[in-house]
Every structure is written in C-alpha cells, then in structure tokens.
Amino acid sequence: MKWNRIPQLVSKNISRSLEIARLDEEYMARGHAFKYYPLAVARAEGSRVWDADGNEYIDFLASAAVYNIGHRHPEVVKVIKEQIEKLLNYTMGYFYEKEPVELAMQLVKITPGEFKKKVTFGFSGSDAVDSSIKIARACTRRKHIISFKDSYHGMTYGALSVTGIVKPEVSELVCPIKEVHFVDFPDPYRNPWDIDGYEKPDELASVALDHVERKIKELDEDVAAIITEPIQGDAGVVVPPPGFIKGLKELAEKHGVMFIDEEVQAGMGRTGKWWAIEHFNVVPDLLVAAKALGGGMPISAVVGKAELMDSVPPPLLVYTHIGHAVSAVAALATIKVILSERLVERAREVGEYVLKRLKEMMEKYNIIGDVRGKGLMIGVDIVKDRKTKEPDRATALKICFRSWEKGLVLITFGKHGNVLRIAPPLNIPVEDLDKGLNIIEEAVKDVLDGKVPDEVVNYLKGW
Ligand code: PMP
Secondary structure (H helix, E strand, O other): OOOOOHHHHOOOOOHHHHHHHHHHHHHOOHHHOOOOOOOOEEEEEEOEEEEOOOOEEEEOOHHHHOOOOOEOOHHHHHHHHHHHHHOOOOOOOOOOOHHHHHHHHHHHHHOOOOOOEEEEEEOOHHHHHHHHHHHHHHHHOOOEEEEEOOOOOOOOHHHHHOOOOOOHHHHHHHOOOOOEEEEOOOOOOOOOOOOOOOOOHHHHHHHHHHHHHHHHHHOOOOEEEEEEOOOEOOOOOEOOOHHHHHHHHHHHHHOOOEEEEEOOOOOOOOOOOOOHHHHHOOOOOEEEEOHHHHEOEOOEEEEEEHHHHOOOOOOOOOOOOOOOHHHHHHHHHHHHHHHHOOHHHHHHHHHHHHHHHHHHHHHHOOOEEEEEEEOOEEEEEEEEEOOOOEEOHHHHHHHHHHHHHHOEEOEEEOOOOOEEEEOOOOOOOHHHHHHHHHHHHHHHHHHHOOOOOHHHHHOOOOO
C-alpha cells in the first residue's frame, strides 16, 4: 500500500484509517480520487471531523465547499428525519412532488434576475453543468461552447468536455465532446500576457476580453454559450479583475451567446454574496448550483430564464431521482439556515479577518507569494521565489501533511497544485478559525525548519 511508510512518519495512531485506505485501494477505481493523506472520516459535527481512530480535526475543506452551514446542521438533520418518515422520493419523471417544487420556488427568489425563471435539478455539479450546456445549445440552436483554461466543471461527459484544468492527454483518453474552445482566464497574479492584474486590472480585463471576442468571431458566431466560474475555484481561487465578468456578459449579449454562471463551488454564500456573480453586478442567463445546496445531501440545480429553460423538450432533462424529496427538503433547510444565521454576511466579515491574518503571515514568510479570495473562498499561493512566482507544490503539500498531523484538514489545489485551500464552514466559530490558522503557521515554520521529511511528498497525490 502506498501509505505503508506513513505510520513511521506521524506521531498519532491512524491504524483504522490506514485499514480503510488499504481496502479502498484494493476495491475502488483509482480514477475517482486524488488522495492527500490517509484520513478516513468517521464522524462530523459543525466545523469538526473525527477520523476512524477518534482523532479530531478542524475542517478547513468542508468536504470541498459542501458544508457551508457546517456538518450535520440540526435543522437539516431534523427535516431529513421528518421526510424519511413520510416519503423518500417518487419520480418526478411521471408525476408531481411538492418538495422539489418548493425548492424551485426558493431558488427562483434567491438568484439574480427579475425575470420569470424556471429550474431543473440533478445530483452533482457535473450533471447540472451538462444540463446548462443542453439548455444553451437547444435555445440558441448553436454548437460551440467557450470555456476557460484551468476551469473545473465536473466529470460527466459535458462537464469534463468544458473543464480546462484536466490535461488534454488525460481527458482525450475518453473522447470529450469536440466543440469546446478554451480561452485564458484573466488571472491577476500569473497570466500569459505578463500583466500585473493587481496593478492594472482594467488592462488585464480588456486584453482577456479581446481574446474571447476573437474566439467568438473565429467560430463564425456559432457559439451557444460561454461558461465560467465567476471566481475560479480549483484553478487556485482566481478572482478576475472587476470589469472582466461584466465585459464578458456584454460580449455574450452582443453575439447572442448564453452566459452560464457556474456557481457550484463559489455559490451559496461562500464568497460573501449569495452568488459570486453578484460581486460583479451581472445577471446571468443560466446559473448552476450544487455542492453546498443540499447541506450535505446530493442535489444540483440550473436556474434560468423560463423561456430558455423550456427550450429543452422532454425527456432530455429527465433523471429518475430528479429533485429527490429528501435532498430537496435538506436544500430548503440549508437556504433557511443561511438566511437565519446571516451566513452570507458572516462569510464576508470572517473572510476579511482570515485574509488579514494570512497576509500578516505573508509578511513573515517568503514562501507565501499571494493571498487572495473573497469571503471564505481563499487561496494561499506557495512559491519558491516571490519575484519569479515559481509555484512550490512540494512545500505546499508538506504544509498540508503537517497540518493534518496537527489536527487540521487542509489540502492544496490550483493549476500548479501549490495553493492552500481555505474553505471552512461559513459558521465556523472564531476559536476554530484561529486554531486552524495557528496550525497553518506552525506547519509553515516546521516545513521551513526541515521538520517535515521530503519523503512525504512521494505519497501524497493531490492536484
Ligand atoms: N464545478 C465546480 C466549480 C466545482 O468545483 C466542481 C467540483 N469540484 C464541480 C463543478 C463538479 O461538481 P461535482 O463533483 O459535484 O459533480
């Protein structure tokens, strides 16, 4: 097993987690994971998780930005229990069900746009992205899709096809759809135009928009959609310059292209707005939500202008379990909790505090090249050299490994795999936040002092 050496390298007992990892390796297809360290989660509550050996952790990952309201929120657990006493689900493919309709009514209310909207459901960010592509193609009767390099949209066929971060030699193994064209996202920190996007945001936005418009023209205007994360997530928390998303929407309107706002990771309050697109004052044609929507239950949604949504005839959006009643009530409770606990505002306030603390660390440690994000969607870019900005994936992984040893769930991501991902629950207590941030600082120091063996990097896969 790949973790065989780990027990000699960590001080705590992880024997049960290791046994689960061993069986996973034996029985699970390797294509479904990037394993960071042998943590088998057995229990969770709020912003804490426990592994199979009873070790406790603060959760800075929230199961990949799923638990915006914390693990097992009592309101969500309560409605799930009530629902399973009545009905698990009955297919909406043939009849009617109240719970998903109520959820659709809520989603229409909390998403941007004062026009008449409709909703379709799925289970995972990926399938919702597929639905958005179907809708955009059906309503425009056009073929091509423009997406961004280093974007992540999911692993079903449509979503994989528009995902920019997977290396072509990997995705081409399974023949993704062909009519997808990748353009550069205006990353203020590292971009192909060598523009300092923090100093010159307008210049960066304008160059990137020209680049997109050229692509639309090259494709003879046969473009159905532009799909974008308003803030790129798995690319390493890339916040575009303020004018870019607005300019992109204007370009889409000018050329009759649907604008798909992909909020799977950034949505549901995470960035300090209900939807990240609201930072840019843009109203999208279609909005894709998932992850945090179900409060831990699998559910995704596409919300869009009614006439666009209805351009897809049945059965093209049918799944047997669509709008699953248990997931739907969990999602309704999740929305209620975000509103009643004022988690959108809290993400904004607490996010500012975390950014400040991380920027203080950046003053002290040269290996931190950039700290960026909005709300509690934050990335810490680990570099070999501040001037060259050369990414240091190995050091970032060592920081995560040490953090795990010290009781913090922390992973890396990003197009270079060198960005520490800070995505705790939005209602994480300040004491947990501080403890987590202190662990990161201690881990940074330990790595710099040579206390974490280089060898650990051989075992951690990561992005
Ligand atoms: N879009 C974004 C922005 C994501 O971050 C993810 C998951 N990392 C997805 C889509 C895919 O969602 P899922 O894995 O739930 O299908």
